[in-house]
Amino acid sequence: MSTLTLAKAINEGLRTAMEDDSKVLVMGEDVGKLGGVFRVTDGLQKDFGESRVIDTPLAESGIIGTAIGLALRGYRPVCEIQFDGFVFPAADQIITQLAKMPLRSLGKLKLPVVVRIPCGGGIGAVEHHSESPEAYFTHTGGLRVVACSNPVDGFHMIQQAIRCDDPVIFFEPKRRYWEKAEVEKGAVPLAFDRGQVLRPGTDVTVLAYGPMVKTCLEAAAAVAEEGRSLEVIDLRSLNPLDTELIFESVRKTGRCVIAHEAPVYSGLGAEIAARITEACFYNLEAPVLRAGGFSTPYPPSRLEDHYLPDLDRVLDTVDRTFAF
Amino acid sequence: MRVNWPNQDGDPISTALNAQERHVTPDASRGAEAPPELVQLLTPEGERVEHPAYDIDLTPEEVRDLYRDLVLVRRVDMEAVALQRQGELGIWASLLGQEAAQIGSGRALTDADMAFPTYREHGVAWCRDVDPVNLLGLFRGVNHGGWDPAEHNFHLYTIVIGSQTLHAVGYAMGIQRDGADAATIVYFGDGATSQGDVNEAFIWASVFNAPVVFFCQNNQWAISEPLEKQSKIPLYRRASGFGFPGIRVDGNDVFACLAVTRQALKNAREGQGPTLIEAFTYRMGAHTTSDDPTRYRVAGELEAWKLKDPIERVKAYLFKNQLADQEFFDSIEAEAADLGRDVRKRCLEMPDPHPLEIFDHVYSEPHALLAEERAQYAAYLEGFEGSER
Numbered sequence: 001m002s003t004l005t006l007a008k009a010i011n012e013g014l015r016t017a018m019e020d021d022s023k024v025l026v027m028g029e030d031v032g033k034l035g036g037v038f039r040v041t042d043g044l045q046k047d048f049g050e051s052r053v054i055d056t057p058l059a060e061s062g063i064i065g066t067a068i069g070l071a072l073r074g075y076r077p078v079c080e081i082q083f084d085g086f087v088f089p090a091a092d093q094i095i096t097q098l099a100k101m102p103l104r105s106l107g108k109l110k111l112p113v114v115v116r117i118p119c120g121g122g123i124g125a126v127e128h129h130s131e132s133p134e135a136y137f138t139h140t141g142g143l144r145v146v147a148c149s150n151p152v153d154g155f156h157m158i159q160q161a162i163r164c165d166d167p168v169i170f171f172e173p174k175r176r177y178w179e180k181a182e183v184e185k186g187a188v189p190l191a192f193d194r195g196q197v198l199r200p201g202t203d204v205t206v207l208a209y210g211p212m213v214k215t216c217l218e219a220a221a222a223v224a225e226e227g228r229s230l231e232v233i234d235l236r237s238l239n240p241l242d243t244e245l246i247f248e249s250v251r252k253t254g255r256c257v258i259a260h261e262a263p264v265y266s267g268l269g270a271e272i273a274a275r276i277t278e279a280c281f282y283n284l285e286a287p288v289l290r291a292g293g294f295s296t297p298y299p300p301s302r303l304e305d306h307y308l309p310d311l312d313r314v315l316d317t318v319d320r321t322f323a324f
Numbered sequence: 325m326r327v328n329w330p331n332q333d334g335d336p337i338s339t340a341l342n343a344q345e346r347h348v349t350p351d352a353s354r355g356a357e358a359p360p361e362l363v364q365l366l367t368p369e370g371e372r373v374e375h376p377a378y379d380i381d382l383t384p385e386e387v388r389d390l391y392r393d394l395v396l397v398r399r400v401d402m403e404a405v406a407l408q409r410q411g412e413l414g415i416w417a418s419l420l421g422q423e424a425a426q427i428g429s430g431r432a433l434t435d436a437d438m439a440f441p442t443y444r445e446h447g448v449a450w451c452r453d454v455d456p457v458n459l460l461g462l463f464r465g466v467n468h469g470g471w472d473p474a475e476h477n478f479h480l481y482t483i484v485i486g487s488q489t490l491h492a493v494g495y496a497m498g499i500q501r502d503g504a505d506a507a508t509i510v511y512f513g514d515g516a517t518s519q520g521d522v523n524e525a526f527i528w529a530s531v532f533n534a535p536v537v538f539f540c541q542n543n544q545w546a547i548s549e550p551l552e553k554q555s556k557i558p559l560y561r562r563a564s565g566f567g568f569p570g571i572r573v574d575g576n577d578v579f580a581c582l583a584v585t586r587q588a589l590k591n592a593r594e595g596q597g598p599t600l601i602e603a604f605t606y607r608m609g610a611h612t613t614s615d616d617p618t619r620y621r622v623a624g625e626l627e628a629w630k631l632k633d634p635i636e637r638v639k640a641y642l643f644k645n646q647l648a649d650q651e652f653f654d655s656i657e658a659e660a661a662d663l664g665r666d667v668r669k670r671c672l673e674m675p676d677p678h679p680l681e682i683f684d685h686v687y688s689e690p691h692a693l694l695a696e697e698r699a700q701y702a703a704y705l706e707g708f709e710g711s712e713r
Contacts, residue, residue: 051501057531062490062524069494072479073502093521096484097491104468104480107685141694142686165688193692240693 001184007177009151010040010116012185013158014078018048024162025070027054028063028080028116037082038118038177060090064115068097071111076162078114085128087117091136098167099142110165114158119147120211120261121308122175124301131298132210132262137169138239138271145238146192147171149213151181153236156189164192171238173211195242197249201231204255204318207246207272209235212259212309219314230318238268246272247279254285255321259314264292286324291317361558362572362604365579368632370640372579380583384647390578391642392656393427394635397447399660400456403667404446404463408613412671413463417444421576421608424634425541427451428581429509429603432589435477436506438499440492443481444541445511452478456663457670466674486512486519489538493525496534496592507535507592509585515546517562518554526566526600535592537585538563538600541575543607548620560602568598575605576634606632679705 004012018024026041026048032055035042045053056063060081067077081087087094094115102109121130138145144166148154154172161168190196198213199220208216213234220230231249235241250256256276258269273288291309299307309317363375382390401419408416419426426447433439439448446459454471461470462481469480482488492510499506516522517540529536542559544551555562563570573584581603588599606629610617642648683698 057524057527059524059527061521062528065487065490065521065524066494066497066528069491069496070498071494072473072491073495073498075498075501089520092484093487093490097482097487100468101480102688103685105473105685106467106470107688108472108474109480110688144687144691166691240691243692243696 001182003180004151004155004183005178005180006148006151006154006172007038007040009154009181009183010148010158010172011042011044012183013155014041014044015047016155016185017078017159017162018044018052020159021076021162022052023075025052025054025075025077026080027056027067027077029056029058029082031055031080036080038174040116040118040172040177041080060086060088061093064090064093064098064113067113068093068101068111071113072109076112076114078116078158078162081115081117083125083129084117084119084131084133087115087133090115094137094143094167094169095140099140102166103142111167112162112165113167114161114170115168116158116170116172118174118177119171120173120175121298121301121304122211124304126301127298130301130304132260132293134169134171134210134238134260135262135266135268138268143167143169143239144193145169145171146236147173147210147238148236149173149176149208149210149234150179151183153234155183155185156187157192157236160189160192171210175211176214179214190236193237193240193242195233195235195237195245197231197245198234199230199232201229201253203229203253204231204257204321205246205249205253206230206232206314206318207235207256207258207269208232209238209260211261212314215309215311216259216314219311219318222311223315223318228318241272241275243275243279246276250276250280251283254283256284256288257291257314257317257321258288259291259309259317261293261308263295264290265295267292286321289317289321362574363580363584364574364577365583366577366637366641368576368637370637370644372641375580378580378583378587380579382579387638387642388648388652390427390431390582391635391638391648392659393431393447393450394423394578394638395656395660396663397427397450398423398635399664400450400459400667401446403664404460405609405613407460407668407671408463413460413613414465415612415614416463417612418607418609419444419446421606421629421634422541422543422603423447424578425539425575425581425603425605428578429511429539429585429601432582432585433477433509434506434589436504437589438477438479438492438495438506438508440479440488440495440508440510441481442485442488442511442513442516443483444513445481448511449476449478452476454478456667457674460667460671461674464671464674466677486516486522486525488512489516489522489525490528492536493528493532493534496529496536497532499535500532505593507537507589509537509539509589511539511541513546514540514542514544514551514554514559515549516540517559526563526568526598529598530567533595533597535595536598537588537592538598539585540600540602541605542602543575543605545607545611545617545621547611547615548617550621558602560600563600568600570600570602572602572604575603576632576637578634578638605634
């Protein structure tokens with residue numbers, strides 16, 4: 001058992017994966033000597049060398065495109081996209097090539113490429129450094145999309161993503177990088193395409209992932225004093241979704257709130273709400289409601305507290321489900 | 325006739341460029357005279373010529389084999405065009421005119437080398453022993469690519485322009501890490517040189533000294549856009565700005581393409597890094613069967629290039645040097661006819677995939693969402709049991 005921050009837990013997960021399999025490579029901008037701008041790859045180049053921890057030219061499409069080529073040669077590259085807003089130059093390679101090549105080959109090719117993306121806001125950053133682009137990728141068949149929310153998952157899920165033969169988009173909530181938890185490295189982890197009930201409850205199911213998990217757990221703790229019982233589920237996997245876990249909870253509570261930083265409109269919450277409505281129609285006491293970002297570009301950081309759904313916005317949404 | 329370059333009057337740089345680059349002007353004389361820096365070992369008339377830097381020593385049998393390759397891939401291509409015209413293929417991208425560039429470079433590869441094609445490299449596919457019928461699946465719409473890339477060391481066709489250049493560089497970086505005696509070659513066209521991915525691939529290959537050969541078939545046209553829409557300088561010269569050699573070869577000369585590519589691959593394998601080869605050729609057909617070149621280029625241009633046909637010059641060379649007799653040429657024609665018939669027959673026999681195959685191979689490991697959708701659609705289809713669907 002050791003106490004790790006999320007950033008350190010992912011770092012240790014990467015290190016373990018690299019020790020376990022010599023084909024695992026880390027590549028990205030500033031991942032070498034600097035250890036990445038968030039230090040997630042700290043010390044890896046020193047210990048595994050420049051041929052396994054590759055400081056790349058500043059070209060995101062190049063990072064993903066060459067990672068595909070390395071994967072075709074039998075390597076398992078883990079790519080770091082420095083910030084969420086910089087993934088778009090790589091979107092072509094991710095969507096037209098990475099996601100589709102296994103199908104194009106009728107299953108003869110596997111592309112075990114992990115794309116790590118620090119995501120979300122809340123750190124007072126400049127434009128393009130606070131985005132939540134997950135829905136672009138959950139909409140693309142051929143990709144698996146996961147989001148870790150805590151050090152335990154950070155350590156285990158990164159290793160599971162690396163071991164997976166499919167391409168994985170791996171979201172890391174950057175404002176939670178410094179959150180600490182006890183990590184049991186030898187534990188048998190939950191499958192990385194499953195969700196997890198982090199706080200059982202009876203009145204409302206609250207679904208979250210990545211940075212919003214902590215916010216929702218705090219919200220649940222706050223209303224518990226008022227006698228309201230929220231069941232908080234960390235989705236962990238965004239494509240595929242662990243729908244059975246979600247449905248089971250909603251059938252019990254009859255109410256559901258989905259929280260994400262990304263804009264509500266056409267966000268992942270819309271997909272989840274539609275699926276809950278279809279599967280749990282007769283169990284619902286209220287429409288599924290969503291708390292999330294506005295349908296605007298991410299605002300300047302002095303306004304981000306208004307944009308991001310915080311504890312009060314989540315609880316306001318919870319309150320609204322009781323208005324029906 | 326000269327194109328009017330913008331701002332050329334009185335600008336010494338532009339004037340110099342124009343003086344040097346007559347061969348990129350979009351008129352009927354395009355390419356009619358070979359640009360001086362072109363590596364050529366066999367003239368359009370079938371005369372062997374020497375080049376100070378490149379030579380090739382081929383046995384008569386090897387020359388006959390190259391001739392056979394050229395004729396057979398042209399026949400496959402012709403059959404595919406016909407199949408499209410008859411509604412059996414949705415579309416086809418003809419290689420007509422580019423046979424020498426593809427066979428010459430394709431035959432330069434060793435088994436261990438890896439090739440990354442666009443969607444027009446039917447000749448390279450031939451060199452890598454990919455069954456021509458497998459190429460048709462993509463164009464018939466029964467799959468997105470039907471061969472095993474690892475079995476042939478020939479990657480799947482890539483339709484997004486230039487994407488594969490990065491895959492080739494990444495693969496080459498893998499070769500470096502494996503310490504293997506191999507190189508990659510990646511094919512792309514003149515239009516692709518404008519893509520960001522191609523330029524990124526140049527940068528990566530250069531800074532990592534990757535064992536990769538960039539083989540650009542400059543066929544003068546990117547659908548309707550002539551080369552001037554992509555570049556103000558000859559494409560091979562782009563390489564120098566990225567820090568590796570570039571060379572322009574007569575793309576209709578199979579000897580020169582073989583010699584130049586062989587050398588570039590050797591250099592790559594020996595750790596000397598990438599080379600850009602610009603194979604100066606001509607797309608004699610349409611961009612694809614959906615295209616109509618009469619809307620944008622003059623007939624005289626095609627006529628000028630017909631005189632530089634990649635197959636005729638090898639035939640002339642074989643004849644002149646008495647390396648093959650009429651019986652040989654007749655036998656190749658007969659083999660081509662048989663191949664055409666066989667390709668046609670097996671194309672028509674290609675079964676449509678089962679509807680539920682939509683869900684196959686999207687993921688390598690079980691995926692709950694796809695399993696659910698597959699089951700739902702299977703149940704839906706079962707509702708039509710006994711009726712036509």
